[in-house]
Amino acid sequence: MPTRKLHLDALAVASLLVCCALWGLNQIVIKLSVEHIGPLTLSALRSLVSGLLVLLWCGLRGIALFRADGTLKGGLLVGAMYAGTVAFTYLGLHYTSASRFGVFLYLSPFVVALGMPLIEKSERLSLMQFGGLLVAFAGMALAFVESLDGPAPPDQWLGDLMAAASGFFWALTVLAVRGTRLNQASPEKSLFYKLLFSFPLLALCSWLSGESLTPVWSAELIGLVAYQCVVVTFASMLLWYWLLRRYPAGKMSVFTLLTPVFGLLAGVLLLDDPLTLPLVLGLATVTAGLLLVNRRVPPVT
Numbered sequence: 001m002p003t004r005k006l007h008l009d010a011l012a013v014a015s016l017l018v019c020c021a022l023w024g025l026n027q028i029v030i031k032l033s034v035e036h037i038g039p040l041t042l043s044a045l046r047s048l049v050s051g052l053l054v055l056l057w058c059g060l061r062g063i064a065l066f067r068a069d070g071t072l073k074g075g076l077l078v079g080a081m082y083a084g085t086v087a088f089t090y091l092g093l094h095y096t097s098a099s100r101f102g103v104f105l106y107l108s109p110f111v112v113a114l115g116m117p118l119i120e121k122s123e124r125l126s127l128m129q130f131g132g133l134l135v136a137f138a139g140m141a142l143a144f145v146e147s148l149d150g151p152a153p154p155d156q157w158l159g160d161l162m163a164a165a166s167g168f169f170w171a172l173t174v175l176a177v178r179g180t181r182l183n184q185a186s187p188e189k190s191l192f193y194k195l196l197f198s199f200p201l202l203a204l205c206s207w208l209s210g211e212s213l214t215p216v217w218s219a220e221l222i223g224l225v226a227y228q229c230v231v232v233t234f235a236s237m238l239l240w241y242w243l244l245r246r247y248p249a250g251k252m253s254v255f256t257l258l259t260p261v262f263g264l265l266a267g268v269l270l271l272d273d274p275l276t277l278p279l280v281l282g283l284a285t286v287t288a289g290l291l292l293v294n295r296r297v298p299p300v301t
Contacts, residue, residue: 037221
């Protein structure tokens with residue numbers, strides 16, 4: 001069991017920024033992907049391919065995945081929570097824009113911040129740190145102020161609701177890892193459980209929904225799916241679980257508020273979206289909130 005740190009150091013901050021950038025771009029990738037393949041089918045495929053990659057990685061590195069260590073119940077719980085996260089993410093992006101989706105999805109840090117003290121008292125946020133969380137969320141909302149204007153599509157409310165559900169399930173996934181024996185398992189085993197047990201649930205949902213299981217494959221679709229499977233679900237999630245075993249989950253989760261902002265920046269760089277004043281102010285406000293959350297608080301005597 002690695003030594004748990006009470007604050008995020010430079011390595012953690014840099015790693016979280018990389019994860020958020022990759023996840024922000026992934027929102028655009030998912031939106032493009034579901035135009036060619038059913039969202040539930042795609043989510044099941046992502047779990048399957050990424051799970052095989054984790055299995056291969058562990059085989060090459062000699063990491064034991066099937067040793068009895070009391071983590072099975074936690075693995076089942078995490079797999080179910082992750083299935084809910086992915087299913088609502090892919091379905092929600094089918095009904096609403098990636099910009100709106102980010103606002104509702106990243107309510108999850110609040111759930112983690114409220115739930116972690118029940119698991120580990122040392123991760124309770126101070127009043128100033130919780131204020132920083134509110135400031136960071138306000139900054140994210142400010143970055144999206146222009147993208148939320150205009151007439152709403154008829155089913156947009158459904159996509160927004162699914163985004164909130166996805167964020168809730170993501171928070172439960174984080175809490176389940178920290179609150180069960182998975183907290184002592186390797187990052188590879190935690191990720192493998194999540195993918196192993198989510199795949200049959202997502203595949204069943206795909207079959208029940210009547211989605212086509214034989215999409216028309218193209219070079220573009222293969223590239224989009226490969227990014228989601230290899231870069232996001234395999235590489236970045238291994239890094240996330242490695243960090244989760246070593247750093248405060250509540251403070252880590254606040255960093256995910258940068259993900260939708262990175263998504264907007266990706267739109268600016270890749271889709272020639274305008275770089276507006278609300279986006280710049282939003283980035284500055286999120287940064288200020290993160291500084292408050294990660295400010296060292298003197299211990300209470």
